[in-house]
Amino acid sequence: MIYRSTRSQGQEVTTAQAIVQGLAPDGGLFVPKEFPAPFSAAALKEIFALPYQDMAKKILALFLTDYSAEQLAEIVKGAYGQQWDDDRIAPLTDKKAGNYYLELFHGPTLAFKDVALQCLPRLMKTALENSDEHRGIVILTATSGDTGTAAMRGFQSLAKTRVIVFYPYQGVAPIQLKQMLSENSDNTVAVAVEGNFDQAQTRVKQIFNDPDMNSLLADHDLTFSSANSMNVGRLLPQVVYYFAAYKQLLDHEAIAFGDPVNFSVPTGNFGDILAGHYAQKLGLPVGRLICASNKNNVLTDFFKTGKYDKKRDFYVTNSPSMDILVSSNLERLLFDLCQNPDTVKSLMERLNTKGEYQLPEDMQKKLSGFWADYATPEEIEGEIKRVYEESGYVIDPHTAVASLAAKRFKEEDDKPTVVLSTASPYKFPETVYHAISGQTVKEKGLPALKELTDLAGPAPKAMEAFLGHSSQEIVIPADNMANEVKRQLDLD
Structure with missing residues (x-):
């Protein structure tokens, strides 16, 4: 390719x-x-019958044509092996508090980035x-x-x-x-x-x-x-777990083959949700892609108006991985909408020089596959509390953003919805502990982690890797x- x-x-x-x-x-x-x-x-049915590793080889082979089948097999075997604490790599929960949660944090650093950065x-x-x-x-x-x-x-x-x-x-x-x-x-x-x-x-x-x-x-x-x-090599492995989520819904008999499924994605740099868009282009039955932002809600405004405007206050929030005003991967979506590099270059130059751009009307109309919403820090804690009280399930602040957006979208579209759970809640013990208990941790960092484990149960074993010396x-x-x-x- x-x-x-x-x-x-x-x-x-x-x-x-x-x-x-x-x-x-x-x-x-x-x-x-x-x-x-x-x-x-027919090909989709074959893919949905595969375990994660074989599914990854099948999908990545479409994009990584410089690599032999043997090389891809070795790469996938090494990337999704013993360093994961669940053989499914991206396990899907049963329905909890109205949604299914795709757990992408079972790798060595307890965040969805491992799916691509082990590959x-x-x-x-x-x-x-x-x-x-x-x-x-x-x-x-x-x-x-x-x-x-x-x-x-x-x-x-x-x-x-x-x-x-x-x-x-x-x-x-x-x-x-x-x-x-x-x-x-x-x-x-x-x-x-x-x-x-x-x-x-x-x-x-x-x-x-x-x-x-x-x-x-x-x-x-x-x-x-x-x-x-x-880096496109970081983006492509993320396409796989959208197919894995759909497969597990089929396995759970939550959907029938061909039924559309909505995906709600915590979104900062736009790579994770773009992978969902690519999965849809490959034929995955996606209903809507819900772009969930925190208080830095530049993307929410973009999908509602077609105008990208970074000239706004920057907020440091309790979902820090999403504290972003310039979403780099959106450029790939812009190219996909117009297929014209001159148009993309012009939009990016305007963003750099004026701090904003407005999509042409024909491009804006093509955003209909997306829906967008955002959550404030207070709403994030409220959603963590709601999900915990309704199901006993603990989610991190970034997942909570997507969970709340999914809950709101269900008021107009009640299709089965998968919320991408992008990090272990134990990485953000201060916020999660306060949301669940109503109390503030005595001390941030590792002491806060101890307080959360006392309340919600043991942390993943991978946490032990960074509990010792730090530079x-x-x-x-x-x-x-x-x-x-x-x-x-x-x-x-």
């Missing part, structure tokens, strides 16, 4: 090149030049082995919380790679911070940036596309790549990120 940039003609690469490069040289994102044809009904390093390693690429890879990424640890864990000790993660100082949850600082591999580092996630992500993109920085890296036999969802936090101004990259790579 050939991949192309969302922003210009002629920027075409192979699957492996797209994964190794991460971003297109023109600043755009790589998308398939020709999207795979939808599965037939991406293996995809990248194989791509390097298949090519004549001799340079070392510098994984440069910004995180709003969970991507950092998942990337560091996924790439730890991988030959010829270095991982530099930037995160907003005091803008991630205490347990998320503890996780990142407890990753002690020689080839990974996390650095705090004085500013918010959008500022960190913007700087990362600027560093990626800085000719002088890229020339300096080339002089040292290095090149950049990305581990966040701007000292590095804090820098946002405008010093390029120099920090040089320092970490000994390029000065």
